[in-house]
Amino acid sequence: MATKKKTDQSYISFGLDSFGDIPRGTDGKLLTHAAAIRQVIDEAVLADKLGIDTIALGEHHREDFAISSPEMVLAAIASKTKNIKLASGVTVLSSDDPVRVFERFSTLDAVSNGRAQVILGRGSFTESFPLFGYDLRDYEILFEEKIELFAELLKEKPVTWSGTKRASLDKADVYPKTESGHLETFVGVGGSPQSVIRAAKYGFPLMLAIIGGAPERFVPYVDLYKHAAQEFGTSSDMIGMHSPGFIADTDEEAVKIAWPAHKTNFDRIGRTRGWPPITREHFDYEVSNGSLYIGSPETVARKIAKSIKTLGVNRFDLVYGGGPMPASARLHMVELYGTKVIPRVRELLAEQSGDASK
Amino acid sequence: MPANKTLAILGAGKLGVVLTQLALRAGYDVYIAGSGSADKIALSIQVLTPGAIATTAEDAVAHADIVILALPLGKYRTIPADKLRGKLVIDAMNYWWEVDGRESEFADPMTSSSEIVQDYLVGARVVKALSHMGYHHLLDESRPAGTPGRKAIAIAGDNDTDNQTVAALVNNLGFDPVIIGPLARGKILEPGHELFGAHVDKKSLLTIAAKNED
Ligand SMILES: NC(=O)c1ccc[n+]([C@@H]2O[C@H](COP(=O)([O-])OP(=O)(O)OC[C@H]3O[C@@H](n4cnc5c(N)ncnc54)[C@H](OP(=O)(O)O)[C@@H]3O)[C@@H](O)[C@H]2O)c1
Numbered sequence A: 001m002a003t004k005k006k007t008d009q010s011y012i013s014f015g016l017d018s019f020g021d022i023p024r025g026t027d028g029k030l031l032t033h034a035a036a037i038r039q040v041i042d043e044a045v046l047a048d049k050l051g052i053d054t055i056a057l058g059e060h061h062r063e064d065f066a067i068s069s070p071e072m073v074l075a076a077i078a079s080k081t082k083n084i085k086l087a088s089g090v091t092v093l094s095s096d097d098p099v100r101v102f103e104r105f106s107t108l109d110a111v112s113n114g115r116a117q118v119i120l121g122r123g124s125f126t127e128s129f130p131l132f133g134y135d136l137r138d139y140e141i142l143f144e145e146k147i148e149l150f151a152e153l154l155k156e157k158p159v160t161w162s163g164t165k166r167a168s169l170d171k172a173d174v175y176p177k178t179e180s181g182h183l184e185t186f187v188g189v190g191g192s193p194q195s196v197i198r199a200a201k202y203g204f205p206l207m208l209a210i211i212g213g214a215p216e217r218f219v220p221y222v223d224l225y226k227h228a229a230q231e232f233g234t235s236s237d238m239i240g241m242h243s244p245g246f247i248a249d250t251d252e253e254a255v256k257i258a259w260p261a262h263k264t265n266f267d268r269i270g271r272t273r274g275w276p277p278i279t280r281e282h283f284d285y286e287v288s289n290g291s292l293y294i295g296s297p298e299t300v301a302r303k304i305a306k307s308i309k310t311l312g313v314n315r316f317d318l319v320y321g322g323g324p325m326p327a328s329a330r331l332h333m334v335e336l337y338g339t340k341v342i343p344r345v346r347e348l349l350a351e352q353s354g355d356a357s358k
Numbered sequence B: 001m002p003a004n005k006t007l008a009i010l011g012a013g014k015l016g017v018v019l020t021q022l023a024l025r026a027g028y029d030v031y032i033a034g035s036g037s038a039d040k041i042a043l044s045i046q047v048l049t050p051g052a053i054a055t056t057a058e059d060a061v062a063h064a065d066i067v068i069l070a071l072p073l074g075k076y077r078t079i080p081a082d083k084l085r086g087k088l089v090i091d092a093m094n095y096w097w098e099v100d101g102r103e104s105e106f107a108d109p110m111t112s113s114s115e116i117v118q119d120y121l122v123g124a125r126v127v128k129a130l131s132h133m134g135y136h137h138l139l140d141e142s143r144p145a146g147t148p149g150r151k152a153i154a155i156a157g158d159n160d161t162d163n164q165t166v167a168a169l170v171n172n173l174g175f176d177p178v179i180i181g182p183l184a185r186g187k188i189l190e191p192g193h194e195l196f197g198a199h200v201d202k203k204s205l206l207t208i209a210a211k212n213e214d
Helices: A034-047 A070-080 A098-111 A128-133 A136-153 A191-200 A215-232 A251-273 A278-289 A299-310 A327-351 B016-027 B040-048 B057-063 B073-078 B111-122 B135-141 B160-174 B183-189 B202-211
Strands: A011-020 A055-056 A087-088 A114-122 A160-161 A169-172 A184-189 A206-209 A240-245 A293-295 A315-320 B005-011 B029-033 B054-055 B065-069 B090-091 B123-128 B154-155 B178-179
Touching: A011 A034, A011 A087, A011 A240, A011 A327, A011 B178, A034 A055, A034 A087, A034 A327, A034 B040, A055 A070, A055 A114, A055 A315, A055 B123, A070 A098, A087 A184, A098 A136, A114 A299, A128 A136, A128 B135, A136 A160, A160 A251, A169 B111, A184 A191, A191 A215, A191 B040, A206 A215, A206 A299, A206 B090, A215 A299, A215 B040, A215 B135, A240 A299, A240 A327, A240 B183, A251 A278, A251 A293, A299 A315, A299 A327, B005 B016, B016 B029, B016 B040, B016 B135, B016 B160, B029 B040, B029 B057, B040 B054, B054 B154, B065 B160, B073 B111, B073 B135, B090 B111, B090 B160, B111 B123, B111 B183, B154 B160, B154 B202, B160 B178, B178 B183, B178 B202
Parallel strands: A011 A055, A011 A315, A055 A087, A087 A114, A114 A184, A184 A206, A206 A240, A240 A293, A240 A315, B005 B029, B005 B065, B029 B054, B065 B090, B090 B123, B154 B178
Antiparallel strands: A160 A169, B123 B154
């Protein structure tokens, strides 16, 4: 069944994504930030054992998430794992320095024997801007310029570049070089068509962040990416999606754990952005028709298989453990994802395409 | 064929694209513009909203019966104000500090952002609408009139005829229109208020609006 080579574009890869949400211990209390980070490391180690393809860690700079330096955590994971890809998800390039991002991830690539992956994005949170001294009014231009520079750096040749938001570079060579000569880099996008076109322009694989609403609405974006890639003469072979979810032994159990955690998470973010508390009706809608992959292994597997097929993507990452969940439930979720959901999704996809022989 | 059948949508991002999709489906002619030249958005428009005409803001406005503002609020001063004189303008913009910045005139809790926009657009008739529902809810939840549970869109404007015109458009786009009062009352639709983000039916919308009577 899953014996396809991972470089084959019909191979579907599965990942787990986290921002380092703070879980609860057995006493019901929130863990410390430090313990939350160690929890993610434990989960990644388990994911590696179970053959899950990728762990992607995103940066946040706020109290409810422990991970602000994903590559530090990824380096720790690297030393304890063998095969799992180590990705950021996303690296907020606008408020970072492309040269440093390259250096950190090429270092991670060295440490992990070539398993590093960068997912660049504008990020839907912007706390990093004031923190690092960037002006939100430069939101667009910062990303535009920095992604251009990053694309140059990825060639791993001396770079000559100039822009308006960062010092120019004159034949600057940046180290360490990767052994493969290629630091794998995706671009993460939300609903902005300009971002999709930008990813195609530089020939970066696309990662769709689908965090609400019906996944079908992204079909036109996949088309747009392919059209744009064709126009720019770049490749559009790799398209992934990431969406939030949670798995437990039964649908009831999964909802029982995920609903309060999701609500806490959503409402806390909503307070800073000015949207009202989430209702149970909205949550249920997202679970049944939208973009929350919550339920038993069978329920979640069916939903994932449907999205993969509808959108024609070859990568699915589950954003797991959103909100203050019991730490033990999270570990169990990783286990169910690796042992039940992923094999079941592969089975469903093979059944549908009628070539269960591969 | 709807009356006021030509729309100009300024902003070709998440919201602009979805509104264009809904409007085309409802039989409108749509001219859509981003911040720059037409070719910058041509491909997105061709693929995402085939049938719409990608152009510049000035050209879009020149054709339109109704202009919809779907650009970041912080950029409102880049709207070609003189070209909008005499037009009916729907303000769908919100103050979103994460893109518009914290140090903004919109941070003032007393004035509604649409009043500031109206002050800038001298001679235009600004109505606030299509601002409180997230873009993917707009896309997912558009329904024909009479569908049980159809979601509602609030409208705030100073002129009754204009409000009615906008209501007809909202209805054609797939939502129950609810006129909540004059432009200043649009404050209750803004981020930080209970109706912001609301994707509820007419009855619930009216209930929440009544609760937020000031
Ligand atoms: N996203 C939602 O769910 C939602 C819902 C309701 C209301 N809104 C409001 O709608 C507005 C747009 O939000 P969005 O999420 O769609 O943002 P977005 O995806 O960032 O898109 C913004 C668009 O506005 C364009 N633009 C900038 N200056 C312009 C100008 N002077 N004339 C014409 N177009 C211009 C941008 O073009 P360039 O790329 O060329 O700069 C871009 O196409 C905001 O005020 C937001 O608060 C959003």
